[in-house]
Amino acid sequence: MAILVTGGAGYVGSHMAHALVDRGEDVVVIDDLSTGHRELIPEKAKLVEGDIADKKLVSKLIADERINAIAHFAGSIVVSDSVSDPLTYYENNTVKSRALIETAVASSIEAFLFSSTAAVYGEPGVDLLDEEQNLQPVSPYGWSKLMTEVMLRDSAAAYGLKYAALRYFNVAGADPEGRTGETREHATHLIEIAAQAATGRRNRMQIFGTDYPTPDGTCLRDYIHVTDLIDAHVKALMHLLNGGENFVANCGYGHGFSVLQVVDAIKRVSGVDFRVDMAERRPGDPPALVADSARVREILGWEPKYDDLETIVRHALAWEDQLVKGRVKL
Ligand code: UDP
Structure with missing residues (x-):
């Protein structure tokens, strides 16, 4: 038996591939390498360069490699790009997922994990966001x-597909062993950008909005260490394979940090006082996004190990440092 990790050459997917290999599982990664890097994949995992929507390729792979579960991470993730080019996002994230789900159903896959997002929620009106x-x-x-979640829900009802959709809050940090992390030159995530500023890959950064209705005027987000996020995936996979119920759950810690607190933490941990400019609000940013994480804890017995901003930041900086020093070749 083996597990197919789509997007396994990307940030979150590569952490999953490592976690599964560490557990002794057989892992096959499918990735078109449009944004991912083969260097992030564990040596023991097999890489197939290809399209997740290629039904012939994927069903043959499932049969040949005796794949019984799929962890689906492949997709496009830049929210602002999805506003300027929605059809590309519906193609990459919805249409291709439909094809993959169809292949999964036709191949009688036993468990399907889906990488979803807190962006499925509208303008939040409450302190903690629960799944409803x-x-x-x-x-x-x-x-x-969200459309992909709906297809999974309906496929579960109609064809008996077993699935879990995990809605990520702000994923950050890097593999504590330094094997993989975020790599984008054109970073968009706060911790990634601040880590680039601290390591000299950029000479300044901006804080988008200082007049929000929050304690210090900057936005609050629930930053979750990528390794804790992956631990929830591994537990979700085992839950489904052991006959557990399908579910949709938030992945966050249940408390937030402001942009200023994050930037301060990066300056403190790195010891670098990089330039920070106060800027206008970025369109579409809600003041606070914090998970109600009761469900994932309850269903999976998940307990985070890295629920500490300094640790998250330290791991992000260590990875960034490896990139800057050329110790990781991409
Ligand atoms: N942010 C910022 N400067 C940056 C990048 C992000 O001030 O260079 C802020 C952004 O406005 C938001 C928070 O940091 O309030 C988290 O943004 P990110 O893009 O990391 O994640 P999002 O919450 O948008 O998914």
Whole structure:
């Protein structure tokens, strides 16, 4: 038996591939390498360069490699790009997922994990977001992921597909062993950008909005260490394979940090006082996005190990440092 990891050459997917290989599982990665890097994949995993929507390729792979479960991470993730080019997002995230789900059903896959997002929620009106809140995404990205959740829900009802959709809050940090991390030159995530500023890959950064209705005026987000996120995936996989119920759950810690707190933590941990400019609000940013994480804890017995901003930042910086020093070749 083996597990197919789509998007396994990307940030979150590569952490999953490592976690599964560490557990002694057989792992096959399918990735078109449009944004991913083969260097991030564990040596023991097999890489197939290809399209997840290629039904012939994927069903042959499932048969040849005796794949019984799929962890689906492949997709496009830049919210602002989804606003300027929605059809590309619906193609990459919704249409291709439909094809993959069809192949999974036709091949009698036993468990399907889906990488979803807190962007499925509309403008939040409450402190903690539970899974039933206001499913009215404000971006095509959020809709593209929500539509995939709907296809999974309906496929479960109609064909008996076993699945779990995990809605990520702000994923950050890197593999504590330094084997993989975020790599984008054109970073968009706060911790990634601040880590680039601290390691000299950029000479300054901006804080988008200082007049939000929050304690220090900057936005609050629930930053979750990628390794804890992956631990939830591994537990979700085992849960499904052991006959557990299908579910949709938030992945976050249940508390937030402001942009200023994050930037301060990066300056403190790195010891670098990089330039930070105060800027206008970025369109579409809600003041606070914090998970109600009761469900994932309850269903999976998940307990985070890295629920500490300094640790998240330290791991992000260590990875960034390896990139800057050329110790990781991409
Ligand atoms: N942010 C910022 N400067 C940056 C990047 C992000 O001030 O260079 C802020 C952004 O406005 C938001 C928070 O950091 O309030 C988290 O943004 P990110 O893009 O990391 O994740 P999002 O919450 O949008 O998914």
